[in-house]
Amino acid sequence: MRQTPEPARPDLAAAVAALPPPPALPDDAALFLDVDGCLLPFAPRPDAVEVPPALVARLVALQTHLQGALALVSGRSIATLDQLFAPAVFTAAGLHGVERRRAGQALGAREVPPELARVRDAAMQLAHDHPGALVEDKGLAIGLHWRMAPEATKTATGAALRAFAAGALTGLPDYQLQPGDHVIELRPRHADKGSAILAFLDEAPFAGRVPVFAGDDLTDEPGFAAVEAHGGLSILVGDRPGSAARFRLASPAAVHRWLGVPATPPAPETPR
Known part of the structure; x- marks a missing residue:
């Protein structure tokens, strides 16, 4: 979920443009990835995003290469992430860190407060x-x-x-x-993406690795702080000013190239 940025001052815009691209992903990385605005471009409706099969395949390969140390860290629920990236199932934090599923574990059901159900109906x-x-x-x-x-x-x-x-x-x-x-x-209010990343870093297979987090939004800033505190790599996706991230990729397409996602070949022309 991308937060509406304030108008950028020229000095802040220049600072964002000056951020270098990240180095190649370390072999001993603990890789954390935001989804909307980072792995996937935004769509008019949240349910209208499309996940390229090549992206899913590359994430599965990276998960194996990193010995399981890959997690999606998103504002979406973990159940929705599983639907989007099916048939793959990734370690994940959902709802900005409120939900967290460890590697190989099922996500326990949590009861929706009755007050929230009433708010939903009124909304x-x-x-x-x-x-x-x-x-x-x-x-x-x-x-x-x-x-x-x-x-x-x-x-x-x-x-x-x-x-x-x-x-x-x-x-x-x-x-x-x-x-x-x-x-x-x-x-x-009791969690954020930074707290979720820190919890993962205390556990296998993430513990002892170089944390890397890519995200685009203000809600990703706690995640950037968490990986920087552990000597990791923080990567802003897009051109939002005022981020604490040290590296930058311009778009989800640039994230795909950095991760090594194969380019999707153009569709063949229909014979006339």
Whole structure:
């Protein structure tokens, strides 16, 4: 989930452009990868992203090469990650670190608070009243999207969804707002991507390796701090200013090239 950036100052934009590309992935890396905006380009709807088979195959190969030390670290739920990357199953942290599945373990079910279920139902009614609005049910989190709202009403729709989410917090004391690019999310406040990465680094097969994390969003900054604290590599994807990352890749396509994902050949032309 990409957060809406503030207008970049020329000095910050120049600093981002000056970040060097990352070195080749170390053989002893512990590799952590954000998904949306990093491995996958954004789509109008969260369920409209496409995962290239070549990407899945390369991640499986890297997982083997790194002796299992590869994990997806995403704002999506782990169940959704499994659907996207099927038939592969990766070690993962979901919902910005709220969920965490260790290698080879099943993800235990967590009960959705009744208060959140009521907020979800009310949000769906609100979305019904605003054309183009979308409620993304993540189980323990809810995303309210307005990317597809008509341009004439997009600003008003976004304001209505943000106001709704802010009001919903009064009944969800353990939750926080996570703003993004045409989205506002209600999610638990007790974890972030940095805490998830640090927990993985205390366990096999990640322990003792060089941590590497690539991500694009403000929600990835705790992850950058975590790997830097362990002498690792922090990689910003895109051109968001003000990041603490030390390296940069311009786009998901650049991430694919860095990871060694084979280029997808162009489709053959249909004979006339």
